[in-house]
Amino acid sequence: MNQSRFLKKLSTCLIALSTLVLVGCGEDSKKSQACTDVVDNYCDENLLIRCAGGDYTPQQCSGNEYCGSRNGTFKCLPKDLTGCGDMHQACCEGSTCNGSLSCISNTCQTTPTVCGAQGQACCTGDVCNANLYCASNTCRQATPACGEEGQACCAEYVCKGNLYCTSNTCRQATPACGGLGQTCCTGGVCNANLDCEGNTCRQEATVACGGEEHACCTGGVCNANLTCEDNACKTKPVNPNAPFFLSSGTNITTMTKSDTLIFSVIISHPNGVNDIVGGTLTDPGGGTYGTFQSPTTPGSYTLQLSWAEINSVRAIEFPIGGGNRVFRATFFDIVGNTVEKDFTIKLACSISRYSACDGRCLDMQDDGQHCNSCGNACYFSDDCRDGKCGYYCFKHQNLSCEQYCHSIGMFCPETNYLIRGFDTPDCTGSWRSDHALRCSEIPNGDSVLCNCK
Numbered sequence: 256m257n258q259s260r261f262l263k264k265l266s267t268c269l270i271a272l273s274t275l276v277l278v279g280c281g282e283d284s285k286k287s288q289a290c291t292d293v294v295d296n297y298c299d300e301n302l303l304i305r306c307a308g309g310d311y312t313p314q315q316c317s318g319n320e321y322c323g324s325r326n327g328t329f330k331c332l333p334k335d336l337t338g339c340g341d342m343h344q345a346c347c348e349g350s351t352c353n354g355s356l357s358c359i360s361n362t363c364q365t366t367p368t369v370c371g372a373q374g375q376a377c378c379t380g381d382v383c384n385a386n387l388y389c390a391s392n393t394c395r396q397a398t399p400a401c402g403e404e405g406q407a408c409c410a411e412y413v414c415k416g417n418l419y420c421t422s423n424t425c426r427q428a429t430p431a432c433g434g435l436g437q438t439c440c441t442g443g444v445c446n447a448n449l450d451c452e453g454n455t456c457r458q459e460a461t462v463a464c465g466g467e468e469h470a471c472c473t474g475g476v477c478n479a480n481l482t483c484e485d486n487a488c489k490t491k492p493v494n495p496n497a498p499f500f501l502s503s504g505t506n507i508t509t510m511t512k513s514d515t516l517i518f519s520v521i522i523s524h525p526n527g528v529n530d531i532v533g534g535t536l537t538d539p540g541g542g543t544y545g546t547f548q549s550p551t552t553p554g555s556y557t558l559q560l561s562w563a564e565i566n567s568v569r570a571i572e573f574p575i576g577g578g579n580r581v582f583r584a585t586f587f588d589i590v591g592n593t594v595e596k597d598f599t600i601k602l603a604c605s606i607s608r609y610s611a612c613d614g615r616c617l618d619m620q621d622d623g624q625h626c627n628s629c630g631n632a633c634y635f636s637d638d639c640r641d642g643k644c645g646y647y648c649f650k651h652q653n654l655s656c657e658q659y660c661h662s663i664g665m666f667c668p669e670t671n672y673l674i675r676g677f678d679t680p681d682c683t684g685s686w687r688s689d690h691a692l693r694c695s696e697i698p699n700g701d702s703v704l705c706n707c708k
Contacts, residue, residue, distance in 0.1 A: 296329040298322035298359075303331050321362035334362055401425075432456075434664045437627075438642060455574060455619075455627060455642070464488075465539070476539045479583055479595035497592035498524045498531050501554070503584070509577070509601040510562070512616060516600060517559045520547070522586050528554035534586035536560075539597070542568040544582065556586075565602070566614035572629050573611050575619075577603030634682060634704060647705050648682035656705035657694040665707040667694035676700025 296305050303314040303322045316322050316331040321343070323332045332343070339347040344363050346352055352363035370378040377383055401407045402415040404425055414425035426432075432440040437456050439445055445456035464472040469488050471477055477488035503520040510516050524530045534547040536558050544564065547556035565571060565580065572578075582598045604616035611617070612629035619625050619642060624632045626639035633644035649659055656674045660667040667674075676698035678684040692698050694705075 298324075298329055303329060321359070321364070323359075323362070323364055339363075432664075437664055472539070474540065478539075479597040494592055496525060496588075496590075498522050498586045498588050498594045500594065500596055503596055503598075505598055505600065507600075509603055511603055511605045512562045512614075513605070515559055515561055516565070517557060518547070518582070518584065518598065519557050520555075520584060520586075520596070521552075522554050522556065522594075524554075524588055526588075530588045530590075532587045532589055534584055537583050537585065538569050539581055539583050540569065544568055547584070547586075562602075562614065571602055571611050571614040573602060575608055575610050577601050578611075645706055645708070647707050648702055649705070650680050651676065651698075651701055651703050653697060654703070655695050655697045656692075656703065656707070659703070659705050660694070660707035663707065667705060668708050674698060674706065675704045677702045677704065 296303060298304070303316060305312040305314060314331065319334050319336065320331040321334055322329065323343075324330075335341070335344045337344070339345050340351065340353040340356075340363055342356060342363055342365070346358035346361050346363055350358040350361070352358050356363040356365060370376045371383050401409040402425060406425055408414055408425055426440065432438050433445050433456055435456055439451035439454050439456055445451050450456070464470050465476060465478045465481070465488055467478075467481055467488055467490060471483035471486050471488055475483040475486075477483050480491055481488040482491045483489075499522070501521040501523050503518075505519070506517040507514060518536060520534070522528070522531055522534070531554065533549070534556055536544040536547065538544070544560055545558050547558045549556050562571070569580075571580075578601070579599050580602050582600065583595055584598065585593055585595045587593050602611070604611060606616065606618075608618060608620075609616040610619045610625075610629075612619075612625045617625060619627050619639075621639050621641075623636035623639045623644075624630075626633050626644050627642035631644075633639050634646040634648050638645045643665075647659070647663070654662075656667045674692040674694065674696070675682075675686045676692075677686060677700045680701045682702045682704045686700075
């Protein structure tokens with residue numbers, strides 16, 4: 256640094272000290288970094304920073320002045336001392352200003368439109384000031400150590416390279432975990448809005464519906480003895496003339512395919528049991544299982560169901576460990592008064608690791624027609640391994656297999672590829688190429704067969 260430049264910078268530091276305001280000095284000064292070939296003067300709190308050739312000179316505005324912009328040039332401007340709160344007047348008590356004005360250096364001013372600083376919009380080209388990065392068009396502070404494998408995800412759930420953000424941690428894409436239909440990550444963890452059930456990530460249960468003061472379920476359905484009003488489940492008014500339950504129950508609370516489920520209830524009526532017409536058992540979402548029978552004692556009713564009969568009303572499908580099914584008993588009297596009661600029964604497979612699809616208990620870890628989820632058929636029937644298909648057929652959209660496999664949380668191994676383009680959208684018919692393609696190549700055809708791992 257030559258002598259004249261050094262003396263100029265030394266003079267600058269002394270001016271800053273005389274104003275009792277800390278302004279950076281020297282080659283690494285943050286303040287001087289704002290003075291560039293494209294930045295003229297600017298305001299820093301109540302200081303006017305004068306820029307010239309990359310150097311700067313701080314100037315303290317007087318008590319009757321404020322640092323502001325006039326015709327695009329920053330300078331010390333006179334305040335209007337006749338009042339407070341309006342443009343260029345002093346801020347009112349509590350640092351408040353009228354309308355949309357902001358209190359800047361105890362002067363009411365229009366909030367400057369700026370970009371690039373922390374919390375401000377990104378400048379053109381998604382550019383931010385040093386040590387900040389642009390996320391959702393906002394300049395943010397870089398998270399310490401983020402984006403690498405094992406580190407926290409950066410803002411907007413971003414990870415570097417081919418890593419995936421799972422539970423706010425950057426992880427390897429393989430083995431795929433945490434996504435919808437994929438195995439849970441270590442510790443039973445899934446991506447946001449997914450639940451780990453039976454070591455598989457599934458859609459998070461919808462907000463509780465059907466209960467008192469909860470939203471009505473689809474179709475305006477509520478739990479027994481509740482009614483749907485304005486899409487909210489509310490207690491039904493007690494009808495003193497309606498039938499009522501004296502007792503109720505089932506022979507089992509968990510049902511497997513070989514079991515018979517028996518419902519037993521005893522009903523009474525204010526006018527006597529002879530006013531009771533009978534009762535039905537239904538699914539709250541629609542469908543009837545059957546009519547209760549009263550074989551002996553008046554007011555005593557039973558109904559029994561097999562696994563197949565339950566499945567015929569609504570398909571039995573559940574993950575590993577089983578799932579609950581709600582049955583609703585409704586009884587009527589001779590004038591149409593009713594009373595309802597819900598029964599919750601767990602349906603499960605006798606083999607604990609099995610799931611159910613359309614009433615069939617099966618191992619989704621190696622079932623080619625239901626690989627990891629009902630209806631997820633692999634291209635080859637014997638291709639399901641550990642709940643994953645090896646070969647995936649998808650409609651051609653100018654994607655390479657590398658891109659497609661990555662989109663489902665897997666990867667395409669170059670050493671074991673079988674990638675073809677087909678004339679039809681379902682990977683049948685003639686191949687459009689006479690050799691296997693590499694993962695990164697984009698094949699021709701209406702559909703593409705990829706080997707994802």
